[in-house]
Amino acid sequence: MSTSLRQCERIARDEGLAAGLAMAIAGAEVATTAPGRWAAVPAESVRAGAEVRHDSLAAREGVTFLACQGRPPAAPASLAEIGRLLAAVRLGLVRRLLDHAVEHLSERVAGDEPLIRKQLITGTVADTMAEVELLREQAHAPHDPAALSDLHLRLDELGWQVLTLFGAAGYLADHPARALHVSFLVANTWIDREGVPE
Template identity: 45%
Template structure:
């Protein structure tokens, strides 16, 4: 991973490759773990949007308050309630944590989407509608990936949020490729919906 938050926390184009590959080969929880590898617990609290933050389930510390969310749990993700008690104010500034973690998460989501497209290709149904749907998503992912690479050094919040919003829409397109099973909570495509929730805790997309 690139340098830490204290040094401005840039992300290199090679990080996009690594994080996309993690989402593609190992899934959401593993990709999230890489995205947060150099983010300590105090950073999590400082950067949380609305007082909640998503982390890999294996990273939950003793005494942490975990929000019950069965779909997230099934993907190995925990949603932590990190809101401070009334009257307390966090002194640590969020810096560029939300933007950089958001960029990293977007790369993971691109890999995860590609992983689900491969799964779609394995379906017994291989008609023209399915293949066209897959091609449409693939063609939409490439410019998003180029956009991430172009803003690795200084990721603007609005631009990162826009990428996630577009990934949200692509997640629904992928779910339709598995109609009607893609909307079941036990279908693998749920990872895309949990990924949307994860991004929302960091960027409020």
């Protein structure tokens, strides 16, 4: 795979989850690479007649789940690379939604002051950016399955942190923050967590 982490992060930030996912899995033989029975793929890439499982939230993001052979006898080397690229996609998505949250909070006012100026919110935004930088560095490192699983668990936590900035709106199906929810589902189909020590 010649796709770079930087490209995946950029496309997810600029164009969203489905575009980033398409780049992360480009060239992979999905049915024989995915570690589970289902793999998240861009909906537009699915051939007619393929067995798919639809999820209404994922469908709003242009993602569906393609049936696969199940756990390959030995994880292909490309699976680790997909995991790293998918981490970059998720970082781009966090940046995309963080930008949206900052804009949202800049327009909302409490006590004659934009919410974005409140210390707790400013601290959360700063902490999120610091974690993005840290996880970006970790995505560049070679990964064994345990390290890759840990990286994606930390991305899950970072996504939840960004979701809190939207309040209750972040949990609505028609809100852009749904992409973070869907990214959890996407990662769960591509990150091999079986056999990873707790």
